[in-house]
Amino acid sequence: MLYHIRMDVNLPADMDPEERADLLARERAYSQQAQRDGHWPHLWRVAGEFANVSVVDVADHDELHALLSGLPLFPYMDIEVTPLAVHPNKIDQ
Numbered sequence: 001m002l003y004h005i006r007m008d009v010n011l012p013a014d015m016d017p018e019e020r021a022d023l024l025a026r027e028r029a030y031s032q033q034a035q036r037d038g039h040w041p042h043l044w045r046v047a048g049e050f051a052n053v054s055v056v057d058v059a060d061h062d063e064l065h066a067l068l069s070g071l072p073l074f075p076y077m078d079i080e081v082t083p084l085a086v087h088p089n090k091i092d093q
């Protein structure tokens with residue numbers, strides 16, 4: 001199943017710089033592993049914002065929740081999920 005995801009990152013302004021760097025490094029490793037595994041085919045920065053839009057490919061809602069809640073930045077993000085269905089007018093299905 002495909003899901004469109006928007007993640008807005010809200011790190012505290014006064015977060016310890018080492019903790020921030022560690023979190024971001026762990027986020028990068030986690031999402032890059034999910035990309036290698038084929039579960040995260042699109043990851044785009046929202047221009048001008050500390051936010052991303054993504055498409056993830058997982059078996060079901062439970063796997064989606066496991067993927068998202070495992071993100072090191074999960075406690076610091078607002079996440080909006082949109083389930084995707086096939087558009088009947090798309091030519092290359």
Ligand SMILES: O=C(O)CC1=CCC(=O)O1
Pocket residue numbers: 007009027028031032050051052073
């Ligand atoms: O948008 C960000 O920087 C947060 C994030 C989610 C997955 C990732 O690699 O970074």
